[in-house]
Structure formats: structure tokens, C-alpha cells
Amino acid sequence: MRDEQCEKGDIGMAIERRPLREQIKDVLLERLGRGEFNPDQPINEVHLAADLGVSRTPLREALIGLEREGIIISERGKGFRFAPMSPQEFRDLTTIVATLESLALELSPPEHLKRIAPELLEEAHAFSAPQAELSVIERYDDEWHDRLLSGCRNDRLMDLITTLKLTMHRYERVVVGDRQVLERSAAEHEKIAECLVGADLPGAVAALKANWESGMHRILEKLGAPEGA
Amino acid sequence: MRDEQCEKGDIGMAIERRPLREQIKDVLLERLGRGEFNPDQPINEVHLAADLGVSRTPLREALIGLEREGIIISERGKGFRFAPMSPQEFRDLTTIVATLESLALELSPPEHLKRIAPELLEEAHAFSAPQAELSVIERYDDEWHDRLLSGCRNDRLMDLITTLKLTMHRYERVVVGDRQVLERSAAEHEKIAECLVGADLPGAVAALKANWESGMHRILEKLGAPEGA
DNA sequence: ATACAGTGTGCTGTATACAGCATTCAGTAT
DNA sequence: ATACTGAATGCTGTATACAGCACACTGTAT
Numbered sequence: 001m002r003d004e005q006c007e008k009g010d011i012g013m014a015i016e017r018r019p020l021r022e023q024i025k026d027v028l029l030e031r032l033g034r035g036e037f038n039p040d041q042p043i044n045e046v047h048l049a050a051d052l053g054v055s056r057t058p059l060r061e062a063l064i065g066l067e068r069e070g071i072i073i074s075e076r077g078k079g080f081r082f083a084p085m086s087p088q089e090f091r092d093l094t095t096i097v098a099t100l101e102s103l104a105l106e107l108s109p110p111e112h113l114k115r116i117a118p119e120l121l122e123e124a125h126a127f128s129a130p131q132a133e134l135s136v137i138e139r140y141d142d143e144w145h146d147r148l149l150s151g152c153r154n155d156r157l158m159d160l161i162t163t164l165k166l167t168m169h170r171y172e173r174v175v176v177g178d179r180q181v182l183e184r185s186a187a188e189h190e191k192i193a194e195c196l197v198g199a200d201l202p203g204a205v206a207a208l209k210a211n212w213e214s215g216m217h218r219i220l221e222k223l224g225a226p227e228g229a
Numbered sequence: 230m231r232d233e234q235c236e237k238g239d240i241g242m243a244i245e246r247r248p249l250r251e252q253i254k255d256v257l258l259e260r261l262g263r264g265e266f267n268p269d270q271p272i273n274e275v276h277l278a279a280d281l282g283v284s285r286t287p288l289r290e291a292l293i294g295l296e297r298e299g300i301i302i303s304e305r306g307k308g309f310r311f312a313p314m315s316p317q318e319f320r321d322l323t324t325i326v327a328t329l330e331s332l333a334l335e336l337s338p339p340e341h342l343k344r345i346a347p348e349l350l351e352e353a354h355a356f357s358a359p360q361a362e363l364s365v366i367e368r369y370d371d372e373w374h375d376r377l378l379s380g381c382r383n384d385r386l387m388d389l390i391t392t393l394k395l396t397m398h399r400y401e402r403v404v405v406g407d408r409q410v411l412e413r414s415a416a417e418h419e420k421i422a423e424c425l426v427g428a429d430l431p432g433a434v435a436a437l438k439a440n441w442e443s444g445m446h447r448i449l450e451k452l453g454a455p456e457g458a
Numbered sequence: 459a460t461a462c463a464g465t466g467t468g469c470t471g472t473a474t475a476c477a478g479c480a481t482t483c484a485g486t487a488t
Numbered sequence: 489a490t491a492c493t494g495a496a497t498g499c500t501g502t503a504t505a506c507a508g509c510a511c512a513c514t515g516t517a518t
Binding site: 019069070107 | 248253286293294296298304306324328329337384
């Protein structure tokens with residue numbers, strides 16, 4: 001952790017100082033994304049702080065920061081733990097994010113959507129190309145959605161979507177690397193983009209919601225969860 | 230702060246121990262609601278901790294907890310401050326909450342809505358009654374909306390709505406006590422309830438959104454903000 | 459008068475210490 | 489063997505200490 005800090009005194013380099021708690025949050029999220037922590041796993045502050053090379057104080061502050069994002073839960077006397085995962089939670093989150101992304105799309109200026117629609121379509125096509133590298137594919141979905149919503153000027157909404165997606169990434173990791181699943185995703189992106197090219201916003205919104213709905217089913221299937229509510 | 234803790238050893242009383250940081254959060258929210266803190270006001274941790282009778286550590290933890298809820302902002306080297314208020318932020322939040330409440334209403338079981346619709350209508354009428362006490366009126370809006378959405382079983386959605394409303398209460402305090410404004414609110418509640426009594430969910434959703442929209446305009450007017458985006 | 463450098467002060471961010479709590483283990487009674 | 493009680497241990501939540509930073513003020517140069 002300390003090795004990653006910028007060296008003080010370098011000339012010409014903008015020194016960005018971030019609180020340790022923010023840096024710790026990033027590291028924990030990265031490790032979580034790599035599967036180093038399990039759902040419902042208790043966190044031993046002393047051990048983890050030693051592992052990260054910091055004292056317990058900024059670690060606790062980082063964990064409290066992640067608590068509100070649904071990634072960590074805490075209970076007095078028992079400390080912090082990684083949040084459990086459940087199919088119901090995933091359904092709940094998907095419903096919310098689909099609605100919020102749809103809202104962001106609706107709030108986007110039409111001229112902006114008109115401008116980016118061809119790029120979005122081209123990228124959906126490119127993703128389907130068999131020569132695309134798998135490591136590129138894995139990040140494709142988030143970036144495509146980011147670009148789709150890049151016109152939305154409601155800052156709180158975009159912040160909220162980002163935060164909620166952080167929580168959902170724990171579930172999505174189940175399907176990373178499944179090429180067939182991601183190809184279906186690209187076909188759905190094409191559908192959305194085609195609607196935008198044709199200036200059919202309601203159609204695009206409906207296709208976006210369908211994209212989330214089918215994505216939810218794919219992941220629930222992988223989790224071995226029943227389809228019902 | 231310490232005087233508010235339960236005495237250890239009382240017989241027959243369930244001892245609920247909550248971390249100090251959670252208790253501090255509650256106190257800060259209450260004081261904020263009473264107008265004791267101003268938007269954009271810096272927080273002196275040493276002074277505030279002394280004022281609350283605790284050490285800086287749980288206060289910092291509480292502030293970090295409130296940061297995610299948009300009530301506090303922090304910057305390295307400058308500490309914490311109460312979030313500024315801006316008409317644009319209020320617009321953004323209102324748009325989000327209106328959408329999320331509408332989603333919650335749509336997710337509510339129809340039989341539940343059918344059952345509570347008459348109560349909702351009755352309460353909207355009761356609110357219009359001139360004999361209602363002003364202090365009762367002030368809490369009316371939140372409680373009415375809570376009951377309206379009491380059938381929604383998406384826990385994350387309800388949690389999110391509650392959180393976002395915490396942030397919005399800073400703005401709504403501007404109009405508390407304005408009887409005329411709140412009477413218009415009740416008329417809008419009646420309209421929503423009437424749609425539910427008539428099993429017209431789309432109509433209720435539209436009326437709910439209109440309720441938020443007009444509420445937004447009322448508050449923006451009070452803030453002296455222009456109507457444009 | 460204005461601009462710049464240095465110093466002092468108060469505050470912030472983090473490390474460490476300590477008291478209390480939750481859990482586990484050992485000993486005793488039935 | 490099982491149940492209960494008390495002690496030990498590890499961990500959590502909070503208090504305190506300390507180093508570094510941000511800002512205001514003072515003195516000096518132009």
C-alpha cells in the first residue's frame with residue numbers, strides 16, 4: 001500500500017493526495033473483483049490492515065465507506081463482513097438499475113444520442129467480431145453502457161448508477177468469460193443502437209430494459225436460482 | 230450523548246447497543262433538520278466532538294457514513310463539510326425519487342393497493358381538514374408516501390428511496406409550515422388515491438409523478454431559482 | 459503599495475493504546 | 489454423557505497521541 005504512493009518531490013508531476021481510506025477502498029474493490037473475498041466472509045481488521053500495510057483506522061473508514069454501497073455490512077460487536085449475495089437482491093438491484101439507466105437515456109439530449117448512435121452500433125458489431133480478445137470483451141459491457149448514457153447531465157443519477165453497479169459486479173463475475181452469454185449481450189446492444197439510429201427513443205428504452213432483463217436471467221441461471229420472484 | 234445510553238443492568242429491558250457512529254448520525258440528522266447547520270458549512274471535528282461528548286473517531290466514522298448519503302462532503306486536508314445546496318441538485322434528486330417511487334408503486338401487489346386505497350384517500354381528506362395541527366402536517370407527506378409504497382417488496386429500492394429523501398429534506402425544510410403549499414400537496418394525494426380506488430395504476434403513477442413535479446416547482450420557487458433546467 | 463518567502467497555529471489524517479465485548483475452552487456438577 | 493459456569497483469548501469500538509498539512513500572518517524585497 002505504501003509502495004503505491006507517489007514520491008514527494010518529483011518535479012513536473014501533479015501530486016494527487018488521496019486519503020488512505022479512498023485508496024484502500026479501491027484496493028478492496030479490485031481484490032473483490034478478482035474473487036479474493038467470499039460473500040458473507042467476516043473481516044478481521046487487524047489481519048487485513050497488516051496485509052495492506054496500514055493501521056486499522058483508515059481501513060475502518062474505508063469499510064464504512066463501502067457499507068453504504070452495499071458491499072460491506074457491519075454489526076456491533078461482530079465488526080464488518082462482506083455482504084452476502086442472494087438471487088433476490090440481484091433481482092432487486094437489476095430492476096432498479098434498469099429503471100435508472102432508462103431514465104438516464106430518456107434525459108439524454110436527442111442530438112447527442114443522434115450523434116453517438118452510429119458509434120454505438122459499430123461497437124456492438126465490433127464486439128461480435130470473433131477476433132476480439134476475451135480480456136477486452138469483459139470490460140465491454142460497462143463501457144458500452146457508459147457511452148450510451150454519456151449525454152445525461154443528471155450528476156446524482158449517474159453517480160447512483162455507478163454505485164449500484166459496483167454492488168452488482170459481484171454477481172456478474174459469475175458469467176465473465178462466458179463467450180456465448182456476452183455475444184447475446186452484443187446482439188441486444190445492436191438492437192438498442194439501431195433504435196437510436198432510427199431516432200426511436202421509446203424503442204431504445206424498451207430494448208435497454210430487455211437487455212437488463214435477459215442479463216438478469218442469464219446470471220440467475222448461472223447462480224442456479226429459480227426464475228420466480 | 231453519553232446520557233442517552235441505556236443503563237446496563239436494567240431487568241426486563243432489551244439492551245440495544247448501537248455503535249456510537251450510528252447514534253451520532255442520528256443526532257446530526259436531527260440537528261440538521263432543525264436548521265442548526267448551514268449548507269457548505271465546514272465541520273470542525275474537535276469542536277463538534279467535544280460538543281457531542283465523544284472522541285473524534287466515532288464522529289469521523291459517522292461523517293463518512295453520511296457522506297455517501299450526500300449530506301456531507303469531504304476533501305483531503307480540508308476535512309468534512311455539510312453539502313452545499315443547489316437548485317440543480319434538487320431537480321436531479323427529485324427526478325430520481327419520482328422515478329423510483331413510481332417504480333415502487335408499479336411493483337406493489339394490486340390487491341395490496343386495492344386494500345389501502347380507501348385509507349389513503351381518507352387520510353388525504355383528513356389532511357385538508359382545517360383543524361389539523363401544523364406539527365402533524367409537517368410529517369404528513371413522508372408518512373403518506375410510506376404508506377402508499379408499503380406493498381413494495383424490493384428492499385433495496387425502499388432503502389434507496391429512504392436514503393435519497395434524507396438528502397432532500399434539507400431542501401424541503403424551506404417550505405415547512407407553509408400551509409397553502411401543503412394543502413396543494415394533499416389535493417394531489419387525493420388524486421393519486423382516487424386513481425388507486427378506481428384500480429387505475431397508470432393514472433396513479435402519472436399523478437404521483439405530477440405530485441413530485443409540482444412539489445419541485447414549489448420548492449424551487451421558494452429557493453428563488455429559475456424554472457429552467 | 460504589492461508580491462513573495464518564511465513562520466506559527468490550528469486542524470486533519472493516521473497510528474497506537476486501552477477498555478469492553480464476543481467467543482471459545484476448561485472445569486465442575488448432575 | 490450433557491449442561492452450566494467461569495476464565496482466557498482474540499477482536500471490536502473508542503480514546504488519545506502524533507506527524508503532516510493548510511492557511512493566516514509577519515517580515516522583507518521590489
